[in-house]
Amino acid sequence: MSTILDQIVAATRDAVDRRRAEVPASVLEAAPLFTQPTRPFERALRGAHLAVIAEIKKASPSQGVIRSDFDVEQLARAYDEAGADAVSVLTEPRFFQGSLDYLTLVRQTIDRPLLRKDFIIDPYQLLEARAAGADAVLLIATILDRHHLHDLHQAATELGLACLVEVYEMAELDRIDFDQVRILGVNNRNLHTFTVDVNHAVEVFAHVPESLVRVAESGIRSGRELAYLHAHGADAVLIGETLMRAPAPGDRLRALRAEAASSTPTPSSLRS
Template identity: 40%
Template sequence: MSFMPQRPAIAYASSEADGQFPDPEIPETTTPPVEDPAAEAEVDRGDVLARICARTRVDVEQRSQIMSLKEITTRAREVSTPTRGFGQALQHLTADRQVGLIAEIKKASPSAGILRPEYDPVGIARAYQAAGATCLSVLTEGSCFHGKTDDIRLVREACSLPILRKDFILDPWQVHESRLIGADCILLIMAALSESQASELIAIARGLDMDVLVEVHDEDELTRALALDTFMIGINNRNLKTLKTDIQTTIDLAPMVPPDRLVISESGIRTQSDLMRVGDIGASAVLVGESLLRQDDPGAAARKLLGF
């Protein structure tokens, strides 16, 4: 795909027809934030993904005792407010041979530590939308990213872009929760899931009218992902064990993705040159967080990345 400057993103209605959506009764995460996620990752150089997934399973188990799987399933199926079409927004850009920006909103990460001590997800979301982002990614994981499920509600009420819930989705309970908190798309990480687990979670998401971004890190994970019923493949340039990034991962894997799928290059995108580089080998969008959030003005950083 030859890179072209991106046009302003599609606008979606920001008002919601259902006064109880997003659902205000979803129990908040019970996982306390790690004071310095980067320091923890430095001290414990074990598998960061495994550590976060272990915490996530405990968190889901505790919260599902407050709201059972049966109850949360019923609530999710009763939501009448339509999703905003995360994949559709990216497809519109791809049809025009443009590379979209999925701009990420998070307070912290294991690789960077605290990114925004004064964290304002609403202000960041509005700045990204004004800058021309196509979609948003909101971190809701509590321990290493200091996220909250309520962050998606706040962002959804403040702007009109489609929202990816960026979290470690391992259980059907979390998929139903994602619909109830206002997500339009969920992330599934193949490094944390078997094919059968991923397939089950995708089926639930599709039944709730949510899109699914399946994330891979290597050729084996890509092969497994391509067997699933989803059209968006995220290629994460970050090694989840070392936390180092290298966009060569996208350059190596993107040509293996069939043309009927959308490729999203994640992590390690810092400049417009990086964006153009992955766009030229087939990426339909980039997912960028740290390089924008490290700046005083993330919106201005997003505009610069897009070439405005």
């Protein structure tokens, strides 16, 4: 029986084949944004403070529509004004109701580094990302073998795109070439139970080189969790649903940072 991830990858493969037939690579390479310099995604995540990648996401397979009042331009401006260090844009259309057009609109609206968050399995998607204005792409280790991950990372780098390489489980670290990868994300969601534990990222961070930019992803809801993650190895966090469900996402981001600045949490206090 296939998992939701299997279904997403299969649908992505079909969709990429259709788009490639409709829009050749040469057309993407001729797009105005394709040749523009990318913004420094990695540099935006390095520094003394905990960086925040704020996400624009309309829906998910498990939650359905997360935000019905979905004005991409307004959301981008809110994140920009709240000081997000980078912005992630969901572009997968079938399961997350995303679009590459959203990415281009965000690029036209703000000057922050942008991450294309999608299920990247084909070099053609890297060309799409570049043509739409992305500065970085997500590469998910659980859907790529070591060779495929290495080749996509290399192809992205040659296009000027940074790569956020994401793992769900400790065992997936074996797929990563640590001489190549510079930004590692750890997803706190268990793909089998769909439960979330922010301590999972901390556990994985302890087994990777400190030279990497380390990003904690999924299930981050409080400033105390931000402070805890930063104290235990995170250089950045990616926050999506918590912001998308807030009436004013920019204000929610400011509040999370203010709470983090005044927090010294212990693991047992994170959900209290």
